[in-house]
Amino acid sequence: MVKRAHVLVCMGAGCVSAGSELIKEKLEKEIKEKGIDVEVKVIGTGCMGPCEKGPLIMVYPEGALYQKVSLDDVDLIVEEHLLKGRVVRRLLAKEGVKLEEIAAREIPFFAKQEKIVLANCGVIDPENIEEYIAADGYEALAKVLEGMSPEEVISIIEKSGLRGRGGAGFPTGLKWKFVRAAKGSPKYVVCNGDEGDPGAFMDRAVLEGDPHAVLEGMLIAAYAVGAEQGYIYVRAEYPLAIKRLQNAIEQAKKYGFLGKNILDTDFSFDVELRIGAGAFVCGEETALLASIEGRRGMPRSKPPFPATHGLWGKPTLINNVETYANIRHIILKGADWFRSFGTEQSTGTKVFALSGKVKNTGLIEVPMGITLREIVFDIGGGIIDDGKFKAAQIGGPSGGCLTREHLDLPLTYESVKEAGAIIGSGGLIVLDENTCMVELARYFLEFCQLESCGKCIPCRVGTKRMLEILERITQGAGRMEDIQELERLGKWIQQTALCGLGQTAPNPVLSTVRYFKDEYEAHVIDKKCPAKVCVALIRYRILAEKCIGCGRCAKVCPVKAITGEIRKPHVINPEICIKCGECKKACPVNAIIVE
Amino acid sequence: MKIEELRKLREKVREELKLREGVEPRVKIIVSMGTSGIAAGAREVLKALLDEVSKRGLKDVVVLQTGEKGLASAEPLVEVVTPEASVTYGRVTPDVARRIVVEHVINGRILSEYVV
Numbered sequence: 001m002v003k004r005a006h007v008l009v010c011m012g013a014g015c016v017s018a019g020s021e022l023i024k025e026k027l028e029k030e031i032k033e034k035g036i037d038v039e040v041k042v043i044g045t046g047c048m049g050p051c052e053k054g055p056l057i058m059v060y061p062e063g064a065l066y067q068k069v070s071l072d073d074v075d076l077i078v079e080e081h082l083l084k085g086r087v088v089r090r091l092l093a094k095e096g097v098k099l100e101e102i103a104a105r106e107i108p109f110f111a112k113q114e115k116i117v118l119a120n121c122g123v124i125d126p127e128n129i130e131e132y133i134a135a136d137g138y139e140a141l142a143k144v145l146e147g148m149s150p151e152e153v154i155s156i157i158e159k160s161g162l163r164g165r166g167g168a169g170f171p172t173g174l175k176w177k178f179v180r181a182a183k184g185s186p187k188y189v190v191c192n193g194d195e196g197d198p199g200a201f202m203d204r205a206v207l208e209g210d211p212h213a214v215l216e217g218m219l220i221a222a223y224a225v226g227a228e229q230g231y232i233y234v235r236a237e238y239p240l241a242i243k244r245l246q247n248a249i250e251q252a253k254k255y256g257f258l259g260k261n262i263l264d265t266d267f268s269f270d271v272e273l274r275i276g277a278g279a280f281v282c283g284e285e286t287a288l289l290a291s292i293e294g295r296r297g298m299p300r301s302k303p304p305f306p307a308t309h310g311l312w313g314k315p316t317l318i319n320n321v322e323t324y325a326n327i328r329h330i331i332l333k334g335a336d337w338f339r340s341f342g343t344e345q346s347t348g349t350k351v352f353a354l355s356g357k358v359k360n361t362g363l364i365e366v367p368m369g370i371t372l373r374e375i376v377f378d379i380g381g382g383i384i385d386d387g388k389f390k391a392a393q394i395g396g397p398s399g400g401c402l403t404r405e406h407l408d409l410p411l412t413y414e415s416v417k418e419a420g421a422i423i424g425s426g427g428l429i430v431l432d433e434n435t436c437m438v439e440l441a442r443y444f445l446e447f448c449q450l451e452s453c454g455k456c457i458p459c460r461v462g463t464k465r466m467l468e469i470l471e472r473i474t475q476g477a478g479r480m481e482d483i484q485e486l487e488r489l490g491k492w493i494q495q496t497a498l499c500g501l502g503q504t505a506p507n508p509v510l511s512t513v514r515y516f517k518d519e520y521e522a523h524v525i526d527k528k529c530p531a532k533v534c535v536a537l538i539r540y541r542i543l544a545e546k547c548i549g550c551g552r553c554a555k556v557c558p559v560k561a562i563t564g565e566i567r568k569p570h571v572i573n574p575e576i577c578i579k580c581g582e583c584k585k586a587c588p589v590n591a592i593i594v595e
Numbered sequence: 596m597k598i599e600e601l602r603k604l605r606e607k608v609r610e611e612l613k614l615r616e617g618v619e620p621r622v623k624i625i626v627s628m629g630t631s632g633i634a635a636g637a638r639e640v641l642k643a644l645l646d647e648v649s650k651r652g653l654k655d656v657v658v659l660q661t662g663e664k665g666l667a668s669a670e671p672l673v674e675v676v677t678p679e680a681s682v683t684y685g686r687v688t689p690d691v692a693r694r695i696v697v698e699h700v701i702n703g704r705i706l707s708e709y710v711v
Binding site for chain 1: 596597598601602604605608609610611612614615620625626628629633641642645648649657658659660661662
């Protein structure tokens with residue numbers, strides 16, 4: 001029987017860690033107890049997007065999105081909404097009176113998004129291949145096998161203007177052409193799912209929410225380049241993505257989409273999973289290939305490129321998760337349709353993991369060419385606590401920052417590069433006035449330095465020296481020549497490091513020096529941290545005229561640095577103070593300031 | 596699996612996803628499910644409606660529920676909303692519910708004897 005209502009429970013990693021599995025169990029139990037399990041269906045889906053508001057539940061046909069649902073709310077949803085048809089307004093993402101007003105698609109977080117890659121994420125059950133098939137799944141593969149030559153497939157991908165979504169933005173069709181033309185056999189197709197940027201989870205969401213879309217993209221790629229074996233490289237830190245991929249591969253085999261003579265044609269293709277051991281450098285393609293072969297994950301110099309010398313020295317196509325997930329849509333709807341999104345040079349959409357100091361954080365998909373302002377203020381809902389936008393770190397540890405002057409810049413591969421950052425794989429961290437740009441640069445550089453594989457000197461030693469300088473500056477021991485030295489070293493490393501990790505590691509430093517030089521100078525010359533973040537450069541002080549002598553600060557101070565008589569102004573002994581900030585939080589009259 | 600088999604399977608499973616597309620259906624059948632509605636048998640009516648809609652394979656129809664409408668004496672109430680008009684039926688039984696689907700929703704003939 002057709003169900004009258006579908007209850008979609010988000011099973012993305014964010015919501016799962018917030019307890020959505022238990023909520024789904026309880027929902028199913030209660031629905032059964034109430035005897036409405038014949039009318040109502042509960043479905044676990046991939047990531048819905050606004051992760052910070054999780055656990056999320058979407059109820060159709062109304063399209064009502066419930067947020068921050070607790071176990072106790074389950075009774076209410078079943079009793080009120082599912083049984084009596086009354087929407088539980090308290091849990092809604094959007095206030096509304098009429099049915100059409102509560103639909104979640106109308107809320108600003110979703111309204112400006114364009115979901116192509118994420119179209120199925122949060123809508124279908126990723127563990128059920130039939131739901132994927134219902135959503136036109138494997139139709140692109142059928143279309144290709146039914147009557148398109150490999151050259152025709154490559155030509156459509158080329159015309160679409162799709163560029164590698166892993167970060168570098170290399171034209172996908174061109175890459176496919178190279179692998180097709182490369183001499184040697186067998187050929188391999190590899191999916192790079194070694195997503196490692198801090199704060200980025202685009203690929204995870206796609207693998208968890210729509211694993212078959214990635215498989216279908218790989219199948220079409222394999223047909224186009226002439227490969228029969230594929231590998232998906234996923235990091236071990238993504239257990240849920242691995243589980244759903246394994247399940248998807250098994251189902252695809254059972255239904256005949258993987259294996260010999262796919263869809264009763266001559267085309268055969270098989271896929272194996274390879275689990276990475278958590279090294280950031282393995283996201284670099286030559287290191288990733290080495291890791292698949294069972295060797296230590298270290299990059300090698302290019303050329304030769306993997307297109308001619310890849311896995312076991314054979315021609316290998318390697319694309320990112322999001323790139324593959326775009327393929328089926330381009331095949332089904334055509335290159336012109338894809339080009340209708342984005343700009344001339346940067347077509348289609350991009351998935352970003354929006355995080356930092358914005359009100360709505362989570363996973364978003366936007367057309368290329370959208371402005372930073374639209375992302376931060378419309379989709380993101382503006383800065384938290386009505387703070388002021390300072391900058392956005394785009395592209396993770398390989399990227400750079402965009403500032404207020406870039407708010408109206410259309411985000412494309414070219415424009416962002418010109419501004420000294422990169423679109424990258426899709427990390428987007430929004431920063432407000434309380435962020436110290438020097439500390440931010442230090443954080444990202446420390447990440448790259450720790451993840452450096454050590455093979456080449458510029459990366460191994462160069463980033464270490466840069467990190468030492470940055471540590472010195474944030475600790476108030478910076479010297480005048482340090483800023484210049486950072487720029488000099490950074491440019492050297494960019495030009496001489498062996499692989500992408502090293503070549504891009506100085507980017508966050510160079511870009512913050514470029515746009516926030518005054519902040520560096522304040523640290524070095526005045527020994528002050530303007531954002532009041534660097535612990536060595538700040539001081540807590542009690543304003544004697546404001547202090548009422550209640551003694552609360554002295555009570556919470558963990559190191560007994562505060563003294564004073566009751567009803568008389570207290571004082572902080574800077575020699576003892578560890579600058580934990582507890583006193584400031586405890587003060588009822590805001591008499592404690594940070595200098 | 597052959598390509599034709601894939602397409603046949605898709606036709607079969609596609610219905611499931613219709614509900615999640617968020618597009619306005621042609622016809623909305625709204626059952627009043629407040630306390631008095633349920634007491635008067637609205638749940639049986641709802642089940643009959645769902646069964647009939649699914650038996651006849653109606654693709655552009657959704658069955659919704661709503662709260663108390665106020666007219667308790669005429670419960671169970673069923674409202675049929677089409678682009679042309681909105682009609683409210685009262686004292687609906689499961690049999691009448693099935694007739695509403697066949698007569699009104701499919702053939703466009705309003706069952707005037709049950710209109711409130």
